[in-house]
Amino acid sequence: MQVLSEVLDRMVASALERKPIDRSDALSVLRSDDDELLHVVAAASVVRRRFFQNRVKLNFLVNMKSGLCPEDCSYCSQRKGSSAEVLRYAWIDAATASDAAERAVAAGAARICLVASGRGPSERDIERVLRTVKEIKERRPKLEICVSLGLLADGQAQRLLDAGVFAYNHNLNTSSSRYAQICSTHTYEDRRATVQMAQKGGLSPCSGAIFGMGESDEEVVDLAYALRALDPDSVPVNFLMPFRGTPLHGQWELTPARCLRILSVYRFCFPAAELRIAGGRELHLRSLQPLALHVANSIFLGDYLTSEGQPGEEDLAMLEDGGFVIEGRDDGPLPRPNRRREVVLRRRGPGTEKPADPMRTQGG
Numbered sequence: 441m442q443v444l445s446e447v448l449d450r451m452v453a454s455a456l457e458r459k460p461i462d463r464s465d466a467l468s469v470l471r472s473d474d475d476e477l478l479h480v481v482a483a484a485s486v487v488r489r490r491f492f493q494n495r496v497k498l499n500f501l502v503n504m505k506s507g508l509c510p511e512d513c514s515y516c517s518q519r520k521g522s523s524a525e526v527l528r529y530a531w532i533d534a535a536t537a538s539d540a541a542e543r544a545v546a547a548g549a550a551r552i553c554l555v556a557s558g559r560g561p562s563e564r565d566i567e568r569v570l571r572t573v574k575e576i577k578e579r580r581p582k583l584e585i586c587v588s589l590g591l592l593a594d595g596q597a598q599r600l601l602d603a604g605v606f607a608y609n610h611n612l613n614t615s616s617s618r619y620a621q622i623c624s625t626h627t628y629e630d631r632r633a634t635v636q637m638a639q640k641g642g643l644s645p646c647s648g649a650i651f652g653m654g655e656s657d658e659e660v661v662d663l664a665y666a667l668r669a670l671d672p673d674s675v676p677v678n679f680l681m682p683f684r685g686t687p688l689h690g691q692w693e694l695t696p697a698r699c700l701r702i703l704s705v706y707r708f709c710f711p712a713a714e715l716r717i718a719g720g721r722e723l724h725l726r727s728l729q730p731l732a733l734h735v736a737n738s739i740f741l742g743d744y745l746t747s748e749g750q751p752g753e754e755d756l757a758m759l760e761d762g763g764f765v766i767e768g769r770d771d772g773p774l775p776r777p778n779r780r781r782e783v784v785l786r787r788r789g790p791g792t793e794k795p796a797d798p799m800r801t802q803g804g
C-alpha cells in the first residue's frame with residue numbers, strides 16, 4: 441500500500457518537469473479516500489499555479505447546428521434516435537454566430553468554440569464555417585476560434601487554418617477498450633485520426649474526455665495516456681449529463697470528490713496544457729466547483745450545447761471569490777458583479793404563522 445503523501449510528492453515533481461506520471465501513482469490518487477481529498481487538490485494546485493498562476497480562461501460555445509445527428513454516441517442528446525427534447529435546427533448564419541461571439545467576449549470569453557452536430561463536415565459545411573469565421577474575425581481579429589465539426593477529411597484542417605481558425609476540438613471521450621460500447625457508427629481510431637489530422641494541418645489540438653459512463657480507474661488512466669500521446673494543447677473534461685431520451689439516462693455514478701480526483705490526475709498528466717472543466721461541471725461538482733478551479737484553469741461560460749449552464753454572473757463571482765483572474769483581459773478587468781444585497785428579514789419559523797423549513801412541510 442503506497443503512502444499517499446509520497447505518491448503526491450512524486451507526481452508533483454514529475455509534473456513540474458513535464459515528465460509522464462507513473463501509472464500506479466495515478467491509480468492510487470483515483471482510489472484515495474475522500475478524507476484525503478484536500479491533499480490531492482493541494483498537490484494538483486501546485487502544478488496548476490506553476491503553469492497558470494491564478495488565471496482562468498473562459499470559453500464560450502456556439503451551437504451552429506443542433507440535433508439530428510446520424511451518429512449514435514450514447515452520451516449525446518443529439519444522437520440518432522435521441523428523444524431528448526433538445527433544440528433542433530440547421531446551420532445558424534454567420535451574423536447570428538458573430539453576434540453571439542460579441543456577447544461572449546463582452547462577458548469575458550477568450551475563446552469561441554463553433555460546434556456542429558454530425559459525423560463530419562461536407563464541403564458546403566466548411567464553406568459556411570469559413571464565412572462565419574471571417575465575420576467574427578472582422579470584428580475580433582485577435583479572438584481565438586476553435587471549431588468542432590466531427591471527423592475531418594483531407595485538406596479541411598488546412599482550409600480552416602487559412603481562414604483564421606486557431607484550434608480544432610475532437611474528443612477521444614473514453615478509452616479504446618470501451619469505445620465500441622458507447623458508439624457503433626464510428627471508431628476510436630477514427631477519432632484519434634481526426635485529432636492527428638487537425639494537428640498536422642496546423643490547428644491547435646483540443647481533445648478530452650467524458651467521465652461517468654461506467655469506466656474503471658484503469659480506463660481513466662488509459663485514456664489519460666492515450667490523450668497524452670496526442671499531445672493536445674487543451675483537454676476538456678466532461679462529466680456525463682445523463683439526458684432523458686438517451687441510453688445513459690439515469691446513470692449517476694460520479695461524486696464531486698471523484699470528479700476532483702479525476703481532474704487532479706489529468707492535471708498531473710497534462711501539467712502545462714489548458715485543462716478545461718466542460719459539460720456537467722455544475723451537475724457533478726456541485727458545491728465543490730470552486731475547489732476544482734484550483735486544479736483546472738479553464739471553464740465554459742454560460743450554456744452548453746444542449747443544456748443550460750449556471751448564470752455567467754455566478755461564474756464570475758466564483759472566480760472573484762477564489763482570487764482568480766480572467767485570462768486575456770488585457771483591456772482591463774470586467775465590471776465586478778454587484779454582490780451587495782439587502783439582508784432579508786426573517787418572516788418564518790417560531791413566532792410566525794409560516795413554518796421554518798419548507799422542505800419538511802412539503803414531505804408532510
Ligand code: SF4
Pocket residue numbers: 509510511512513516517518519520556557558559590
Ligand atoms: S457526439 Fe457528435 S457525432 Fe456523436 S452523436 Fe453527438 S453530435 Fe453526433
